Amino acid sequence: MKSGTRGLLISIFLFILWGTMVTGPFRFFSYAFRDTFSWIFTSLHVPLSASAILIVVLCTAVSVALLILSNKKNGLYLAGVCALLSLLYYLVGAIRTRSLDTLTFSVTAGLAIALLFLVLQAKKASLILADAYIFSIPVLLFTELALVPLFRTIGSTPSFFAGFIRNPDDALGVRIGDFLGVPMLVWSLFLFAISLIPILFFAKGRTKT
Numbered sequence: 001m002k003s004g005t006r007g008l009l010i011s012i013f014l015f016i017l018w019g020t021m022v023t024g025p026f027r028f029f030s031y032a033f034r035d036t037f038s039w040i041f042t043s044l045h046v047p048l049s050a051s052a053i054l055i056v057v058l059c060t061a062v063s064v065a066l067l068i069l070s071n072k073k074n075g076l077y078l079a080g081v082c083a084l085l086s087l088l089y090y091l092v093g094a095i096r097t098r099s100l101d102t103l104t105f106s107v108t109a110g111l112a113i114a115l116l117f118l119v120l121q122a123k124k125a126s127l128i129l130a131d132a133y134i135f136s137i138p139v140l141l142f143t144e145l146a147l148v149p150l151f152r153t154i155g156s157t158p159s160f161f162a163g164f165i166r167n168p169d170d171a172l173g174v175r176i177g178d179f180l181g182v183p184m185l186v187w188s189l190f191l192f193a194i195s196l197i198p199i200l201f202f203a204k205g206r207t208k209t
Contacts (some may be wrong), residue, residue, distance in 0.1 A: 059195070
């Protein structure tokens with residue numbers, strides 16, 4: 001399977017199951033970058049709209065960097081690194097709130113599976129798992145830059161999508177708002193479209209499965 005097709009199928013899978021326990025490890029991986037960048041810009045007192053735009057740019061850059069790394073000789077280890085980062089981010093949040101939930105198993109399982117693939121030298125399976133972590137970032141951007149602003153604009157959220165979105169009031173599109181007088185939905189769709197161009201470009205031509 002070509003890498004571009006693999007990325008598309010994985011993205012669809014992640015999107016359909018975004019609010020479920022199955023995609024827990026991948027969601028927390030994408031949250032780790034978004035929330036870390038958000039914390040940095042908040043600490044620097046960057047205006048909310050500007051920080052949201054910068055977060056989109058940086059998340060896009062991270063996605064591109066990971067896509068490039070996944071095509072290198074050591075790409076086999078990428079799934080394990082991503083899974084470890086997801087678990088660490090989840091554990092930090094759990095320590096702060098002093099609570100664990102059903103996602104503990106899901107996030108831990110992500111790391112266990114990645115390590116199993118590494119031990120077995122299952123290259124194709126590792127590539128697929130690594131892509132699931134990588135493409136969780138574009139799926140998060142789609143959710144927060146396309147879905148949330150769209151639902152805010154029409155004034156309702158279909159029940160099917162209700163479980164997809166964590167803290168919709170804090171979504172990137174909402175943070176941008178009507179920046180410089182441009183409607184939130186226009187800003188959000190424009191930024192998502194721009195971010196998608198380099199991701200689609202670098203998603204192609206990588207190792208096939």
